[in-house]
Amino acid sequence: DTGVSQNPRHKITKRGQNVTFRCDPISEHNRLYWYRQTLGQGPEFLTYFQNEAQLEKSRLLSDRFSAERPKGSFSTLEIQRTEQGDSAMYLCASSSNRGRGNEKLFFGSGTQLSVL
Amino acid sequence: QKEVEQNSGPLSVPEGAIASLNCTYSDRGSQSFFWYRQYSGKSPELIMFIYSNGDKEDGRFTAQLNKASQYVSLLIRDSQPSDSATYLCAVNNQGGKLIFGQGTELSVKP
Numbered sequence: 001d002t003g004v005s006q007n008p009r010h011k012i013t014k015r016g017q018n019v020t021f022r023c024d025p026i027s028e029h030n031r032l033y034w035y036r037q038t039l040g041q042g043p044e045f046l047t048y049f050q051n052e053a054q055l056e057k058s059r060l061l062s063d064r065f066s067a068e069r070p071k072g073s074f075s076t077l078e079i080q081r082t083e084q085g086d087s088a089m090y091l092c093a094s095s096s097n098r099g100r101g102n103e104k105l106f107f108g109s110g111t112q113l114s115v116l
Numbered sequence: 117q118k119e120v121e122q123n124s125g126p127l128s129v130p131e132g133a134i135a136s137l138n139c140t141y142s143d144r145g146s147q148s149f150f151w152y153r154q155y156s157g158k159s160p161e162l163i164m165f166i167y168s169n170g171d172k173e174d175g176r177f178t179a180q181l182n183k184a185s186q187y188v189s190l191l192i193r194d195s196q197p198s199d200s201a202t203y204l205c206a207v208n209n210q211g212g213k214l215i216f217g218q219g220t221e222l223s224v225k226p
Contacts, residue, residue, distance in 0.1 A: 040124070056211065104165060
């Protein structure tokens with residue numbers, strides 16, 4: 001399978017715990033994005049990387065959220081001290097930064113987070 | 117004002133009819149426009165993209181762009197029950213990311 005891969009598919013945690021999600025992008029894609037989606041809403045941008053550089057982070061994003069892409073390949077998204085409001089689907093997407101249309105994002109299956 | 121706005125629906129059309137989905141955006145400098153389809157419990161799937169004013173057709177789908185009016189639409193001809201999903205409009209506003217609307221739920225009745 002050469003699509004975007006996310007793990008785990010589901011995560012249930014207690015309030016106050018830390019969680020970490022992983023995303024493996026399409027291999028030839030150098031851009032990687034994290035979005036969050038709640039029921040009835042469109043995906044909300046969190047952050048994105050070009051290779052290993054984090055180029056933008058949403059101003060709405062709490063400092064409890066951190067993302068890394070250490071070698072420009074896979075990425076991790078960590079949420080510290082989780083709150084019930086963090087419950088959402090966390091989507092990862094990747095794209096190729098070559099030529100027009102580089103903004104075409106291809107999404108993984110997502111990680112559904114439930115904070116109890 | 118939201119950056120990308122869509123009617124949440126639901127939009128209900130009979131099988132075989134044309135479904136028309138609309139989207140407006142606020143940033144006049146936006147260059148690229150996308151339509152994603154999202155089935156319940158699944159992740160978004162790219163179905164159309166358009167860069168220039170006018171129409172772009174791909175099978176049963178037609179994307180329409182009017183930059184002067186800051187308006188994008190998606191037409192689905194000969195709608196099928198399998199087209200029932202949420203359709204997300206997304207805009208690249210010259211940054212590196214896509215901004216999504218809240219999505220329009222489409223229901224195609226047999």
